[in-house]
Structure formats: C-alpha cells, structure tokens
Amino acid sequence: MQIKEMVMLKQLVLETIKNKELINYGEGIVVGISGGYDSVCLLHILYSISNELGIKIYPVHVNHMLRGDEALRDENFVKSFCSSLGLEVYIKHIDIAKKAKTEKISLEEAGRNARYEVFSLVAGERGASKIAVAHSRNDQAETILMRICRGTGLEGLRGMEYKRDNIIRPLLDADRSQIEEYVNGIGVEAVTDSSNLHTDYFRNRIRIDVIPAINIASGSDITENLLRLSKIVVAEDDYLRYNSELYYQKSVLSERKMYTELDLNVLDEIHQSVRLRVLRIAIEKTCGTLNGWGYIHLDKLNNLIENGRTGAQIDLPHGVAAVKSYGSLILKEQGKEHQEQFEKKLIIPGETEIQRFGLIVKTEIYKFETNKSCRQFINNNEKVNTKFIDLEKVTAMGENLQIRNRRDGDIFKPLKSNGTKKLKEYFIDNKIPRQVRSTIPLIALNKDIVWVIGNKISDNYKVTDNTKMVLKITFIQKKKN
Amino acid sequence: MQIKEMVMLKQLVLETIKNKELINYGEGIVVGISGGYDSVCLLHILYSISNELGIKIYPVHVNHMLRGDEALRDENFVKSFCSSLGLEVYIKHIDIAKKAKTEKISLEEAGRNARYEVFSLVAGERGASKIAVAHSRNDQAETILMRICRGTGLEGLRGMEYKRDNIIRPLLDADRSQIEEYVNGIGVEAVTDSSNLHTDYFRNRIRIDVIPAINIASGSDITENLLRLSKIVVAEDDYLRYNSELYYQKSVLSERKMYTELDLNVLDEIHQSVRLRVLRIAIEKTCGTLNGWGYIHLDKLNNLIENGRTGAQIDLPHGVAAVKSYGSLILKEQGKEHQEQFEKKLIIPGETEIQRFGLIVKTEIYKFETNKSCRQFINNNEKVNTKFIDLEKVTAMGENLQIRNRRDGDIFKPLKSNGTKKLKEYFIDNKIPRQVRSTIPLIALNKDIVWVIGNKISDNYKVTDNTKMVLKITFIQKKKN
The missing domain is CATH 3.30.465.60 (Uridine Diphospho-n-acetylenolpyruvylglucosamine Reductase; domain 3)
Structure with missing residues (x-):
C-alpha cells in the first residue's frame, strides 16, 4: 500500500518533469537539501530516476549557522543520507545572521540569497545546468495567499513557476502529505526543518494558523482553491x-x-x-x-x-x-533633453513623409498671370496647419526647403515682427516647454526657419503684393495603424 | 473634529454616487435598514443629501424572526430612528428559519433572498427605481477573501459591484471605522447587528479571526491589499x-x-x-x-x-x-438533432457560396470534340474535394443542381454500387455519426444525391466513355476572418 503511493508520487513527479520540460536527458542538476521532508523527498526521487533520465545529481547543503547544535544535527543528517545514496554532498557554512545585519535585510531574505548563491556557484563548478528546489503544492498555495495578504496583482497570483531561468521545481504538483509518506516509506527520519518554524514568521502563521482556520470555517480546501485560481x-x-x-x-x-x-x-x-x-x-x-x-x-x-x-x-x-x-x-x-534629429528634403509639389513621427507635409504650387490673384493669400493665416508662402523667395537662393527639427544656430523672423532672432529665443518668448522643442517639426531654408509648424511662418517668405507663385504647405499628423 | 470627519464621509459617499453614477436626480430609493451601524449610516447620509439630489427615500426593515426579543428590539430601534428623521419605515416579518427549511437553503441565503424580495416589492409599490444596501469596503474585502478561500476565478476577485441591476452600494468606498464614527457622531446608538454575529458563520470567522490574524502576522492591511487587487x-x-x-x-x-x-x-x-x-x-x-x-x-x-x-x-x-x-x-x-437547413442553386460555371457554413463550391465545364479526351476523367476520384461528373446526364432532366444538406427521402447510388438506397442507409453503412449528418453538404438533383461532399459521387452521373462534357466540381471550406 505504502509502496503503491510512493510509486504514484514518483510517477507524478516524472509527469511534472515531462510536461513542464524541466530536465533534459543527461543534464547535471544541483539539488538543494536542508534535511527537511521536502528536500529529502526531492533528492531521493531525482536519485531514483537518475539512471532513467541519465542525469547527474549534486546535492548542496547550506548550514545557516543560526541554530548551533540543531544546525549541526541537520548537516550530519544530510551527510549520512547522501552517503547512503552514494552521493557526495557539498556543504557550505554561512553566517546568515551576520549577512542579514550587514546587508540590512531579513533573515529569510539573507538565507534565500545565500542558498541560491551557493547553488549557482556549485552549478558553475560542476557544469550543472539546473538547480532543483523542493517547493510543494502547499508551498505554492501558501506563497499565493501570502502575496494576496501583502498585496499583489495578477503577476503574484500566478505563484512560483515550475521553471524560471535554471531553477526547477519538480515537486510543485506534490502534496505535503504525499511527500511525508514518501519519506517515511523510504525509512528515513527527515529532520523537522526547524528553520521553517522560526525564520519566516509570516509564512509559518499562514501555514500553521491561517490556512487550517480557513479550511475549518469554510468547509473547503483553500490549497486546492488557490491552486485552481493560480x-x-x-x-x-x-x-x-x-x-x-x-x-x-x-x-x-x-x-x-x-x-x-x-x-x-x-x-x-x-x-x-x-x-x-x-x-x-x-x-x-x-x-x-x-x-x-x-x-x-x-x-x-x-x-x-x-x-x-x-x-x-x-x-x-x-x-x-x-x-x-x-x-x-x-x-x-531626468535632465537630459530629447535630441533625436530628423531631416528630409521637402518635395515640391508633392508629399513628404517623416515616418518616424507620423508626419506628412503636402505642398502645392499656385501660379498666376497677374499678381492680383495672389492677394487672397496675403495674411491668409487662419489655419494652423496650412500656410502660404512666396515660392520665388524660397527658390531665389538655389537651396532646397527642408522639413526637420531644430538645430543649434537656427534663426527666425516671425511674421509681422521687426527683427530676426534666435529660434531658441522665439521658443522661450512663446513659452514652448524645453522638453518638447526638439519634437516640433520645422520648415527651414538652411538655418533660416520658414515655418514653425503649428505656429508662425517667417516674415521673410510671406506672400506680398509682388508674389507671383504661391507655395501652399499643409501639415498632416498621421494616425498610426 | 468629529464633525469634520462626518462631513468627509458624506463627501466620500457623494463622490462614489457621482463617479459610479449610482443615483439620478429625483429617483425614489428603497434603503434596506437592519438597525446596524452600516445601514443606519447609509440611511442617514442618503436622508441628509436627499434634498440636494431630489431623491425620495423608502426605508425597509425585514424582521427575520430568528432572535425573538432581540429582533423586536432592532425593529423598534429602526422605527424610532426613521421617525426621528420624519421617514416612514416599511416593516415586514418573515420566518427565515422556516423559509430556509422549506427551500433547503442556508439561513444566510434565506435571509438574503427574503430581504431582496421585500426590497423589490416595496420598490415596485412605491415606484422606486433603486435599492440601496449598506456594504462597506470592509465587507467588500471580506467577500473577496471568502471567495478566494472557497474557490473563484477573476470574476469573483472583482468583488461586489457599485451598481448591479437596480441594486446600489453607496458605502462601498467607506471604511467600517468611518461609518461607526459617523453613527456615533449623529448621537444614535445603532444596534450591534447581532445577525452579523450569528447567521454567516464563515464571514464572521473571516472578519473576527482571520483578517486580524493576517494583519498582525503580515504587518500590512489586507483589506487595502484585497481592494487594490480587486x-x-x-x-x-x-x-x-x-x-x-x-x-x-x-x-x-x-x-x-x-x-x-x-x-x-x-x-x-x-x-x-x-x-x-x-x-x-x-x-x-x-x-x-x-x-x-x-x-x-x-x-x-x-x-x-x-x-x-x-x-x-x-x-x-x-x-x-x-x-x-x-x-x-x-x-x-440533448437528444435533439441538428436540423438547420440550407439550400442554394449551384452556379454552373462559377462559384456558389454558403456563407453560413463558410463553404464555396466551384464548377468548371470541360467540353471536347471527341469523347476520347474525356477518358482522363473516368474514375478520376483521387481527390476528396474535387470530383468530375457527366454534365449532360445532369442537365438531361432540365433541373438545376443544388448545394444543400440532407432532406427526408434523399436517395443515393454510390459510385460502383449496384443499387440505389436511402441516403440515411448510406450514412449508417458508412458509420457517419447521426449528429453530424445534417451538417454534411450535398450536391443534389432533386432527391437524387449527386455527390456526398467529402465522400462518394453517384454512379448515375459518373463520367463514362460516352461523356462529351465534364463538370468539374471543387469544394472549398473557407477560413472565417
């Protein structure tokens, strides 16, 4: 009967390993072992299937130096248990109390950090690609409930993962009672993992008081329910x-x-x-x-x-x-200004696109026999995103119009103003926030700004009574799909 | 100081009402009142803002007849409290113990059902469009924790809603301590809602034992954390x-x-x-x-x-x-057969679509000078979804080909078989499950099946040495976008 249950647990763990792809054939695996039921069970099951999976097992025990004789008792138990399986165990003593004090963290956190550091070290030395830890489905439920109590989102409700980086949890589908029966079945007296009873106060309260109280009051199995929620x-x-x-x-x-x-x-x-x-x-x-x-x-x-x-x-x-x-x-x-530069020759007539910013600038040419017809465009400034300028004034210099963001040294003579100023001053005068200045698209002729898009055009290129060709420029902010 | 906090709670409730759109101007509102702190507070706040919101308030008290004198004490308190506000209270006595026994449900469920039945009844009589109940944010957290304990998915973690159908919960953002202070502030001795302490055993364990124990052990506020999760x-x-x-x-x-x-x-x-x-x-x-x-x-x-x-x-x-x-x-x-009928004239040549089933049937005509060229199509049956038939045999009867599912009385002479049989018998012989027979598309000439799509064609219309025109029929199962 007991043997049947032991076989069932082994089968369950094998299925977890297979379904969650925890172990590849032939891998080296560091197995953390405290001497408590969970880790004794994990080590024994992995040992018993090591030939089947062609895996090499490296047990690692960290003595936390927190409990003097008791810790030594645990260490000795682990030594003799491993040697009974013909496995050499790597043992490391770390003064967790000191570590916690130095790093200003809790004992649990210091212990956990120390263990994983040692596991990783041994894994590196032995060429082991996985680190197996012995969390059971009860640990999982406790972890989830603790997170709920302390505050979490969906992320935390997921619980611990079967596999994360090189850490694997082959016992995550196994119940604590099955694990204890298994350990009893192999005739081993695992140590009562006294660290469980002292270091993580909150987890122990959840395990020993809260979960049993809830189960009695609700008449249902909160472990089961938490795992299903997860x-x-x-x-x-x-x-x-x-x-x-x-x-x-x-x-x-x-x-x-x-x-x-x-x-x-x-x-x-x-x-x-x-x-x-x-x-x-x-x-x-x-x-x-x-x-x-x-x-x-x-x-x-x-x-x-x-x-x-x-x-x-x-x-x-x-x-x-x-x-x-x-x-x-x-x-x-913080403090750094956005300086991503963009620049493109303006196509006249036609459409120029700055894909990166989702901008399109459209240009059209209006040519007239007499300049009287041009008068409608003088002071035609009511539209923010459509402007009219004198094309011949632009082309007179033999240079191309550019669509770009600002550069050092840009100058600008705002429409109807008397003098040319630095573009930077114009921005300051118009209270345009420093952070966004570099994102404002400009139409420029070399350093001379023709149009601060969304704002004024230059007085230098405005349509006048003498204008014969009008360049209509339309700015379009594209919606991204 | 106390007055300041009372004003703050009123303000909070008003904001909840506004943000969650709980109450429209001028509505009639049934307010459930047990005599406990929560419902006394709710009634008083709604009363105090009734002019502002133009609402009419109908307090309703259900005496559960569970606790004899104590229940009567509660009822009398509710009466005098309402009359002190100038409100008439509707009181109903219901034997909850009897109801629970008759309907084989728990006392809590019987009580809840009875209350909402009475609330709805009064709402109907008075033309009130809303029913206000006094759940606080603590009730909300308790409800969520209870659901977690008993098993839930995301649905349950949402908690109770501010508004569901005509039920509204204006106190859902209010803390139990604020509520108690408010009630003390208005100088009323609300009854200790003894029903709370007896009827819902699990909720009381959660409230009185579990939540305080968790808060002490975790050093954080689980109520806050549960509400944020929610x-x-x-x-x-x-x-x-x-x-x-x-x-x-x-x-x-x-x-x-x-x-x-x-x-x-x-x-x-x-x-x-x-x-x-x-x-x-x-x-x-x-x-x-x-x-x-x-x-x-x-x-x-x-x-x-x-x-x-x-x-x-x-x-x-x-x-x-x-x-x-x-x-x-x-x-x-269960037991009913799927009988949705579809039928469409087959377009020759061309494409016929049965949109409902995502089917397309494509037809092409091959015409030959000598019938020798037709021979390639004889017994050309290797493709499941493409078949060749003798077009003249089909058109000889002056009828149109149909694409449809089966009808009573359909007959079929499978290719290379000796005799005509009922289509139903063909389905049975070929072990086509009863449940799917009506979903199989057929090419038919009246009652005579030309092609059971995905299966055989009829011997009656096969291509032979004498065929001069071949109809190629291709069946396409469309992917739905």
Whole structure:
C-alpha cells in the first residue's frame, strides 16, 4: 500500500518533469537539501530516476549557522543520507545572521540569497545546468495567499513557476502529505526543518494558523482553491502579456537604454489595463528593472497620458522622467533633453513623409498671370496647419526647403515682427516647454526657419503684393495603424 | 473634529454616487435598514443629501424572526430612528428559519433572498427605481477573501459591484471605522447587528479571526491589499470580457434558445483563456444561465474542441449536449438533432457560396470534340474535394443542381454500387455519426444525391466513355476572418 503511493508520487513527479520540460536527458542538476521532508523527498526521487533520465545529481547543503547544535544535527543528517545514496554532498557554512545585519535585510531574505548563491556557484563548478528546489503544492498555495495578504496583482497570483531561468521545481504538483509518506516509506527520519518554524514568521502563521482556520470555517480546501485560481490566472495573464507585447511593439517609436518613446495615438486607443502593461514593458526596457516601481507610478504615467498638457513632465524612480510630447510619450533620463534629429528634403509639389513621427507635409504650387490673384493669400493665416508662402523667395537662393527639427544656430523672423532672432529665443518668448522643442517639426531654408509648424511662418517668405507663385504647405499628423 | 470627519464621509459617499453614477436626480430609493451601524449610516447620509439630489427615500426593515426579543428590539430601534428623521419605515416579518427549511437553503441565503424580495416589492409599490444596501469596503474585502478561500476565478476577485441591476452600494468606498464614527457622531446608538454575529458563520470567522490574524502576522492591511487587487482585476477582466465578446461574435454561426453553433476555425485560433470565456458566453446564451456550470464542464468542452473527433458528442448540465461537427461546435438540447437547413442553386460555371457554413463550391465545364479526351476523367476520384461528373446526364432532366444538406427521402447510388438506397442507409453503412449528418453538404438533383461532399459521387452521373462534357466540381471550406 505504502509502496503503491510512493510509486504514484514518483510517477507524478516524472509527469511534472515531462510536461513542464524541466530536465533534459543527461543534464547535471544541483539539488538543494536542508534535511527537511521536502528536500529529502526531492533528492531521493531525482536519485531514483537518475539512471532513467541519465542525469547527474549534486546535492548542496547550506548550514545557516543560526541554530548551533540543531544546525549541526541537520548537516550530519544530510551527510549520512547522501552517503547512503552514494552521493557526495557539498556543504557550505554561512553566517546568515551576520549577512542579514550587514546587508540590512531579513533573515529569510539573507538565507534565500545565500542558498541560491551557493547553488549557482556549485552549478558553475560542476557544469550543472539546473538547480532543483523542493517547493510543494502547499508551498505554492501558501506563497499565493501570502502575496494576496501583502498585496499583489495578477503577476503574484500566478505563484512560483515550475521553471524560471535554471531553477526547477519538480515537486510543485506534490502534496505535503504525499511527500511525508514518501519519506517515511523510504525509512528515513527527515529532520523537522526547524528553520521553517522560526525564520519566516509570516509564512509559518499562514501555514500553521491561517490556512487550517480557513479550511475549518469554510468547509473547503483553500490549497486546492488557490491552486485552481493560480491556473486560471496563468492562462488569463499569459493572454494579457501576449497582447501587451503586441501593443508595445505597435506603439514604440524609439527604444534604447534610458530612452523610450511611445506613440500617444496608439496609447490612446488601447484599453486601460493593456495600456498599464504596455507602460510596464516600456519602463522595464528603459531602466532595465521594475524594482522600485509601483502602481502609484503607473497611475502618474497614465494620468500624464490622459490629462497632461503637451510638454508636461513628471519625475519617476530610477532617475527616469516622462514627458508628454507632440504625439508621443517619452521616457528618458531626468535632465537630459530629447535630441533625436530628423531631416528630409521637402518635395515640391508633392508629399513628404517623416515616418518616424507620423508626419506628412503636402505642398502645392499656385501660379498666376497677374499678381492680383495672389492677394487672397496675403495674411491668409487662419489655419494652423496650412500656410502660404512666396515660392520665388524660397527658390531665389538655389537651396532646397527642408522639413526637420531644430538645430543649434537656427534663426527666425516671425511674421509681422521687426527683427530676426534666435529660434531658441522665439521658443522661450512663446513659452514652448524645453522638453518638447526638439519634437516640433520645422520648415527651414538652411538655418533660416520658414515655418514653425503649428505656429508662425517667417516674415521673410510671406506672400506680398509682388508674389507671383504661391507655395501652399499643409501639415498632416498621421494616425498610426 | 468629529464633525469634520462626518462631513468627509458624506463627501466620500457623494463622490462614489457621482463617479459610479449610482443615483439620478429625483429617483425614489428603497434603503434596506437592519438597525446596524452600516445601514443606519447609509440611511442617514442618503436622508441628509436627499434634498440636494431630489431623491425620495423608502426605508425597509425585514424582521427575520430568528432572535425573538432581540429582533423586536432592532425593529423598534429602526422605527424610532426613521421617525426621528420624519421617514416612514416599511416593516415586514418573515420566518427565515422556516423559509430556509422549506427551500433547503442556508439561513444566510434565506435571509438574503427574503430581504431582496421585500426590497423589490416595496420598490415596485412605491415606484422606486433603486435599492440601496449598506456594504462597506470592509465587507467588500471580506467577500473577496471568502471567495478566494472557497474557490473563484477573476470574476469573483472583482468583488461586489457599485451598481448591479437596480441594486446600489453607496458605502462601498467607506471604511467600517468611518461609518461607526459617523453613527456615533449623529448621537444614535445603532444596534450591534447581532445577525452579523450569528447567521454567516464563515464571514464572521473571516472578519473576527482571520483578517486580524493576517494583519498582525503580515504587518500590512489586507483589506487595502484585497481592494487594490480587486481594482486591478476589474480593469484586466473588463478587457478580457470585451475581447471575449468580440471573439464570440466572430465565431458564432447560429444562436437561438438551446442552440448555439460556433466556428471551429475561429475557436482554434484564439488563445485558450479567451476561448474558455467565449465558451462561457455561448453556454449562457444557450441555456440562459451559468448556474450549475463549472470549470470541469469548460474543460470537457475545450477538450472536445482540441481532441474530439468529428461527430463526437458530450453531455453537459441543463440538458445541453455539445457536438463537434464539420467545422463547427454545436451546443444543443440533448437528444435533439441538428436540423438547420440550407439550400442554394449551384452556379454552373462559377462559384456558389454558403456563407453560413463558410463553404464555396466551384464548377468548371470541360467540353471536347471527341469523347476520347474525356477518358482522363473516368474514375478520376483521387481527390476528396474535387470530383468530375457527366454534365449532360445532369442537365438531361432540365433541373438545376443544388448545394444543400440532407432532406427526408434523399436517395443515393454510390459510385460502383449496384443499387440505389436511402441516403440515411448510406450514412449508417458508412458509420457517419447521426449528429453530424445534417451538417454534411450535398450536391443534389432533386432527391437524387449527386455527390456526398467529402465522400462518394453517384454512379448515375459518373463520367463514362460516352461523356462529351465534364463538370468539374471543387469544394472549398473557407477560413472565417
């Protein structure tokens, strides 16, 4: 009877390994072993299927030096258990209390960090490609419930993964009771993993008090229910991740270290929940991590998109600033100005496109026998995105008109003004925010600005009584598909 | 100080009412009042803003007859409290214990059902368009935690809604402590709602034991964390719902009471998590409810789609059967056969489309001077979806070829067989499942079947040595966009 159950657990673990593709034939595997039931069971099962899978097993035990004699007892147990299987165990003593104090982190965190550091070290030395840890389905349920209690989103409800980087969890489908029976079945007295009972206070309260109390009061099995919720969330969240990646790709205009630019038109049209995920992807791409970022920052970013004025800027963690620019949201280093340059010869007559910014500039020529007909274009300035200029004044210099953003040394004589000034001064006079100046498209003749698009044209090229040919310039901001 | 906090709570409730559009100007509102703090607070706040909102308030108290004197004490308190506000209260005595016993439901369920029945009754009598109930943000967090414990998906994590049908929850953003302070502030001794302490055992354990224990052990506020999770889930779930509705519309071929047909090509191409939601929509449309349906049934349905053979059928709750048909999944009444008829004249030469089934039948004519050239088409049967028949044999009768599904009385003489038989017998002989027979497209000349598409042609119309004109018929199953 007991043997039948042991075979069943082994079978279950083999299925998990196969279905989740945890182990490849012939791999070396570091197995963390505390001496508690879970890790003893894991090591024994992996040992017992090592020939079948052609795997090489490297047990690793970390003595946390927290509990003196008890820790030594655990260490000795692990030694003798491993040697009974003919396995050599790698043992490392680390003063976790000291580490926790030095690094100003909790004992649990220090212990966990130390263990994974040692596991990785041994894996590197032995050429092992995987590190197996012994979390059970009960650990999984506890982890999820702890995250719910401490605050989480869908991400946290997914629970621990069967495989993440080189960490694998072959026991994640196994129940703690099955594991204990298995260990009893092989005739081994695993140590009562006393670290469980002391170091992670919150987990122990969840395990020992909260879950049993809930099960009694609800008359149902919260472990089962949490794991089912987790499975549902994994499926739903995978779909949302997939969709968000699609929309990120659709919205991204520019992406490099500490600089990401997203198309506001795309951000505008996508559902709020996907938009927040797109922003998270953008943040991670910009500063390489999501650590230190919370819902409050996403909210601020989202608010900037929805309600911010063009040019508005907010400061965010990791020295990142967000700017709402013309048609785009820019994530960049605080204090650094956006200086992506673009420049294209203006096609006359015809359409010139700056794909990167989703701009089209259309030009048409109006030619007249007498200049009287041109008079209708004088002072015709009511449309923001359509302007008329004197074509002959432009072509007189033998140079081509350009559509571009600003350069150092640009000059501008605004319509009806007396003198030429630096473009920068014009921007300052007109209170155009520093952050967006480089995103404003300009029509230029060398350094002389002909039209600050969305703003004034130059007095130098205006239509007058003497104009014989009018160039009509229309600016179109394309919607991105 | 106390007054300031009372004003703040009133302000908060007003904002909830405004943001969630709970109340329209001038509406009549039934307010459920137990005499406990929450409902006393709700009634008082609604009363105090009734002039501002032009609303008419109808307090309703249901005496559950569960606690004798105590219940009477509550009733009397409610009476005097309402009369102090100049409001007439509607009071109804219902023997909840008896109701629970008769209907074989729990006391909580019987109580809840009874209350909402009375609220609706009074709303109808008084022409009130809303029913206000006094759930607070703590109730919300408790509800979500209870659902997590007992098992839920994203749906359950959304929590109670601010507005559902005509039920509104104006206190859903208010904290229990604020509510108690408010009630103390107006100088009223609300009854300790003793029903809370007795009827819903599980909720009370969650409220009194579990949540405080978790807060102490985790050092954080689980109520806050659950509510934030709920907000995240609402946003994510809304998006998934929206998407699923889109995909349902994309996949549905036919929809009526106890009959829904979905395009398998569409179901195949969508993400698993959205597919399960599409199936839920289909189930709800088919049998009008999701009660009695669980994950196990969705799993079975999903498995039928992924692994079932054409013609496979499973029985599901509410007398629903699911059939995997040619190119579609059918949800229908158990035992009832699918009999949706389609029929169209075959265009020769040209293309005939049965849009409903995503079918195209293409015909081409090959005409020859000598019949020798026709010989290549004799016994040319290797392609399942392309057949050749003698055009003159078809047109000899002066009738048109039809593309349709089967009718009673159809006859068929399979190629190379000796005699004509009923089409039904042919289906039986060839083990074509009963459930899919009506979905098989046929080429027919009156009652005589020319080609069972995907199967044999008729011996009557085959190409022979004497054939002068060949009709090539190609069957195309379109992918739906």
